Structures are given as C-alpha cells and as structure tokens.
C-alpha cells in the first residue's frame with residue numbers, strides 16, 4: 001500500500017452505488033487526504049487486494065474471500081430485500097432447462113456470479129456449466145442458454161425486448177431464504193486502517209452523509225441518471241428506492257447465510273467473520 005499522497009478510495013462505477021458517493025466527491029474528500037477512483041466491481045476487488053486502493057466499495061464476496069485482511073465500514077452497503085432490478089439472468093429457455101444447461105457469467109461481478117451458483121445448486125438443485133465472458137448479451141447468448149449481467153449493463157438489457165425470460169436474483173434469493181441480500185460492502189485494508197485511521201473515519205462520515213442526503217432527496221440522482229444512462233425519472237426513482245444502503249442486523253443475517261452456502265459449495269474456503277472498522 002502506498003503511504004504517501006492522498007488515500008485512494010474505490011467507487012463502484014454503476015448507478016446502484018451512487019447514493020453512497022454522490023456527495024462524497026473528490027472536492028469533499030481532498031481536504032481529508034483522500035481521492036476517488038471509479039471502476040467496475042471486479043476491478044475494484046482486485047485493486048483493493050493488491051493495495052492499489054486503501055479502501056473501496058467492493059463485492060461482498062470479495063470481502064469474504066479476503067476477510068482476514070479487511071474491515072468493513074459500518075452502516076454502508078448496496079443491498080435489496082427482494083427484487084434488485086440490476087442483477088438479472090437473461091434466458092432463452094425456462095429455468096427448469098437452464099438449471100442443467102449452459103450459463104454465461106459477466107466478468108464484472110464476484111457476488112452475483114456466486115449468488116447464481118448458490119441458487120442453481122441449492123435452490124433449483126441443478127448443475128449447469130458456466131463460462132465467464134465480457135458482458136455482451138448477444139455474444140453471451142451465442143455461447144449459452146442464459147446470461148448473467150449486473151449493474152447498468154443489466155438495466156440497459158432489461159429495457160430491450162429480445163423475447164428472453166428475465167430472472168431477478170434478488171427476488172430468487174428472497175424466495176429461497178426469506179432474507180435480503182447484500183451485493184456490495186465498503187471494505188478497508190487492515191494495514192490502511194492502522195496507518196490512516198483518521199482519514200478513513202472522515203471518508204466513512206462523508207459516505208454516511210452522502211447516503212442520507214441522497215436518500216432524503218433523490219431528484220439530483222434521478223436527473224443525472226436520466227441524462228447519463230437514459231430511462232425515465234419514474235424508473236430511477238423506483239430503482240433507488242428499491243435498493244437499500246444500510247448494513248444492519250437483518251442485512252448481516254442475509255449475507256451470513258450467503259457466506260454459509262458459498263462455503264458449503266466450496267466457493268469460499270471458510271465462512272468469514274464480519275468485522276468492522278471502529
């Protein structure tokens with residue numbers, strides 16, 4: 001990890017994480033000694049691991065994989081209690097056939113690809129084959145019966161009429177477990193937490209403020225989403241209201257169960273502790 005210069009903070013470059021960062025910008029963070037690096041989840045997961053970033057919004061699965069080296073920032077997540085609208089399996093066939101068919105997985109995700117594997121094995125009792133690919137729906141469906149997309153790419157694909165069946169993984173997980181699902185958390189490297197405690201505490205406060213301010217008036221985010229990503233104000237208003245950004249007991253319960261299934265299937269070596277930055 002670099003010890004000179006401002007601390008690098010990873011920001012998920014998808015609308016689902018906007019409320020956590022909309023008001024935690026470079027202008028706000030610079031006086032505290034931090035700056036923002038925007039990337040897609042798989043890239044942030046790697047950059048936090050190799051120390052290029054001191055802290056980052058990352059896939060909750062990536063936290064679990066390296067939990068011995070990370071701490072979580074309290075009260076921050078990207079979660080849903082059911083439908084999520086942006087983690088979608090697009091299928092040419094009914095689920096009953098896909099569960100033993102071929103599935104293409106986006107290479108941008110860590111949580112959702114493993115969530116799909118859990119749902120396919122434990123909920124649908126299937127055993128499909130998987131291939132990881134660039135998130136290009138047409139190309140994916142040339143190779144497979146169904147394709148998993150996440151984030152803005154999934155949203156854009158959901159607006160097209162390609163005659164596909166669309167399955168929402170947040171909704172499937174909720175049907176299976178009765179619980180919510182946490183897709184992203186904000187993790188800090190333990191070495192950074194020890195060396196830069198005050199900077200990290202300031203970034204945490206800025207992100208909590210951003211979350212509250214964003215959720216108390218969604219209109220600036222909705223306007224920006226329409227401009228940048230297309231769609232209607234109603235769509236985005238509903239999207240941001242559906243996602244949950246806290247990380248209370250119920251969210252932790254859902255995530256623990258996800259980790260438990262991931263360990264059972266050998267996707268994780270062991271179930272990690274959920275440990276917080278204080």
Ligand SMILES: C=C(O[C@@H]1C=C(C(=O)O)C=C[C@H]1O)C(=O)O
Pocket residue numbers: 012014016017041058059060078084086087108109110111112113150151152183184
């Ligand atoms: C809600 C979403 O969750 C995202 C899913 C992730 C993953 O699958 O690894 C990582 C970060 C989250 O922001 C989404 O993709 O729309």
